[in-house]
Amino acid sequence: MTNDLVLRTATDDDYAEIEAHINRAFLDDVDEDTADLNRMIFEPGRTQLMTDAGQIVGTGLVLTRDLSVPGGVVPTAHVTGVGVASTHRRRGVLTALMNAMLTEAHDRGTEPLAALWASEGAIYGRYGYGLASWRVSYEIASGETSVGGTTPEGGRLRQSATSDVLDEIKALYDRVLAQRPGLSTRQGKWWEYLTADPKGWRRGMSAERTVLYEDDGGVRGYARFRTKPGWSKSGPDGEIRVTEVLAETPDAHAALWRFLTSVDLVRTVKYTHGPVDDPMPHLVTNPDALVGSAAGSLWVRILDVPGALAARRYAAPVDVVLEVIDSTFSGNAGRWRLVGDDAKADVTPADADADLALDVRALGSLYLGGVSAGTLAAAGLITERTPGSLARVSTAFGWHRAPVTVEIF
Numbered sequence: 001m002t003n004d005l006v007l008r009t010a011t012d013d014d015y016a017e018i019e020a021h022i023n024r025a026f027l028d029d030v031d032e033d034t035a036d037l038n039r040m041i042f043e044p045g046r047t048q049l050m051t052d053a054g055q056i057v058g059t060g061l062v063l064t065r066d067l068s069v070p071g072g073v074v075p076t077a078h079v080t081g082v083g084v085a086s087t088h089r090r091r092g093v094l095t096a097l098m099n100a101m102l103t104e105a106h107d108r109g110t111e112p113l114a115a116l117w118a119s120e121g122a123i124y125g126r127y128g129y130g131l132a133s134w135r136v137s138y139e140i141a142s143g144e145t146s147v148g149g150t151t152p153e154g155g156r157l158r159q160s161a162t163s164d165v166l167d168e169i170k171a172l173y174d175r176v177l178a179q180r181p182g183l184s185t186r187q188g189k190w191w192e193y194l195t196a197d198p199k200g201w202r203r204g205m206s207a208e209r210t211v212l213y214e215d216d217g218g219v220r221g222y223a224r225f226r227t228k229p230g231w232s233k234s235g236p237d238g239e240i241r242v243t244e245v246l247a248e249t250p251d252a253h254a255a256l257w258r259f260l261t262s263v264d265l266v267r268t269v270k271y272t273h274g275p276v277d278d279p280m281p282h283l284v285t286n287p288d289a290l291v292g293s294a295a296g297s298l299w300v301r302i303l304d305v306p307g308a309l310a311a312r313r314y315a316a317p318v319d320v321v322l323e324v325i326d327s328t329f330s331g332n333a334g335r336w337r338l339v340g341d342d343a344k345a346d347v348t349p350a351d352a353d354a355d356l357a358l359d360v361r362a363l364g365s366l367y368l369g370g371v372s373a374g375t376l377a378a379a380g381l382i383t384e385r386t387p388g389s390l391a392r393v394s395t396a397f398g399w400h401r402a403p404v405t406v407e408i409f
């Protein structure tokens, strides 16, 4: 790096320049409506800037939120808005920004995790992030399949503008979050932000709508979606793009997808945030009409190894000594004894020999229960020192629901 580069924390006054810089880095223009919205979630004190002769050439933003993990909810530094000017790339600017963001989050002492969505998968492993969850994208030819079964008696659908049913879907979201890892909490301004629906977010689709499924016990699930009319030589060719589908009962999940795949004039339904354990292939009458593909979603960086391991729960009783390598945060490195089950977990420094050795990056991949220790060992990222410990840890670190992250932040 040259001497003209200065790393500093942002202030409120930097906002407009940050917004312009991030849009440039992501090959886009500033959209005024979106810029006003982004200001709502801007945390200047957690935003790191690199400047050159006073001009911003690099940004890294941290948003203060919590993340659901197996059996709990954990304060997590949500890292986003990483961008380095094309004129300043490959000179270590990102490394300096990331070190500053992670150090600030680590030194708070209240956030055992950091998490992000990567624009490119090759970037973040070097900073200790492990790929921890996957998302399944569907493109459903709705004319060629349908969701089997019928909606039970008492079950009904109600369609509305999202803003009119916000209180109902907020409560449902929180209940689903308590059951499934990988979801970010949406306290205060987050719901207002995510459902503001500025034109710039629609990408040629309609305003967002929400369909709710309810039974006599209340709202059990909802789907947020947009539509787009279309006509081909052979007739209607409309599209639905689903923003998110969350349901707390199988009936609600099936009824919502039955609705989404049977709207008149629609021929294609797209969704990009399904969990890998989504029952969809088993619900539809013709699974071949579901074109699905899986891609990595959330990357997790463990900032506090004992704090993070004690904050989640385990699918089976486990008593293991892990040797963790972390070249950035020395407090994480060393041997840790984890004793845990589905109700509690205790982590202490260990003198005994390690059963398993792994880098903090592999621990991040394991953490949400969506990647098995056996898989990571097969990739050479975990070393088994005590025979049998790998199988035990694979089972204990798994979870009965796959993690899913329904919102790109």
Ligand SMILES: CC(=O)SCCNC(=O)CCNC(=O)[C@H](O)C(C)(C)COP(=O)(O)OP(=O)(O)OC[C@H]1O[C@@H](n2cnc3c(N)ncnc32)[C@H](O)[C@@H]1OP(=O)(O)O
Binding pocket: 025, 026, 079, 080, 081, 082, 083, 084, 085, 088, 089, 090, 091, 092, 093, 094, 095, 096, 116, 117, 118, 119, 120, 122, 123, 126
């Ligand atoms: C959480 C988020 O916000 S994800 C969004 C990330 N931002 C973008 O994709 C926007 C466009 N790209 C950029 O702004 C920049 O190219 C960045 C932020 C990806 C990288 O910034 P740079 O300042 O060039 O990175 P820096 O010079 O610090 O590189 C550090 C290391 O990462 C590597 N690296 C950087 N970018 C990439 C990449 N896209 N693919 C693979 N490796 C990369 C560098 O080669 C270097 O490797 P080394 O340590 O082995 O030498």
